[in-house]
Amino acid sequence: MDNAATALTFRAATDADVDVLVALIESAYRGDASRAGWTTEADILDGQRTDPEGVLQVIKSPDSRLLTVERDGRTVACCQLEHRGAHAYFGMFAVSPALQGAGLGKVVIAEAERQAREDWGATEMHMTVISVRGDLIAWYERRGYRRTGEMSPFPYGEERFGVPLRDDLQFELLVKPLV
Template sequence: MDTTSRPALGELVYRDAVEADADALVALIESAYRGDSSRTGWTTEADILEGQRTDAQGVLAVITDPGSRLLTVERDGELVACCQLEHRGDAAYFGMFAVRPGVQGGGLGKLIIAEAERLARESWQAREMHMTVISVRHDLIAWYERRGYRRTGRMTPFPYGDERFGIPQRDDLQFELLLKEL
């Protein structure tokens, strides 16, 4: 039996999402950020936002956008993470990052973001990676800073009233642009 094309046990497999992945990706993203299941990880937004984080329509829009890719990450055939990369001229945008709550804190996120940065450099010759983070997510921002991202102080308003992004539990939410030179 030839096993050279199969990953070793526990090895990560990266691939671009396809439309058939949409429901599984929504479930992964929701589990990492919303509801009680998200509280088993450290990236939860459950205390600041209720409702959905995304939906199938939003995920499909990323999958089918020719200037974007939704990277899926599997281990032992199980979907464990995903992230969005979007080509924006000399930069790439990093978003929709989710790691299954039960495997958070084990170094997986570091590997995925490094792979996303490599892909942005090699695929699009991106010189910077941009992302937006809810400004009150201090632990998450600190994690990105340890990965080389810097705060810009450039804020954009949270889309209050648009429940596609969740139902805010506080009135001071905004997004801060973080960036890293690649």
């Protein structure tokens, strides 16, 4: 792929997208299929990454959107944007494993930041990343995010978020100014 932005369409997800988006998110993070890309969590979490109810909740929330990215009519990436006052929250980010490493993620996150800034006037983007995901955190740092050291607990015992394969998981808040 010469240009990661070639022929991409960005739109807000609808109810009709739920099954495709769940499959995309699962493929990027869980199971053997996720190992085709570099964002897999298969070594630290088993079980599901999300479910139809969780995706539908983001789609239906008045303060959020699930940005869906298509190329040639096929869903290739997505991310959650949530308006939280002066900042926006970025989550549920997934790029098809076969397309990871080619620059598509950079294009998607840049568009998400643009929309948060222009549509909501957000001055910062916040996200949480599992703190043991050093390679992923480094990727976000190269995009201008900074580690805050602010941690929140992993929801152990809530299998709808996955089945932990280790006992040291927690989330770290990453922040990027959007001005």
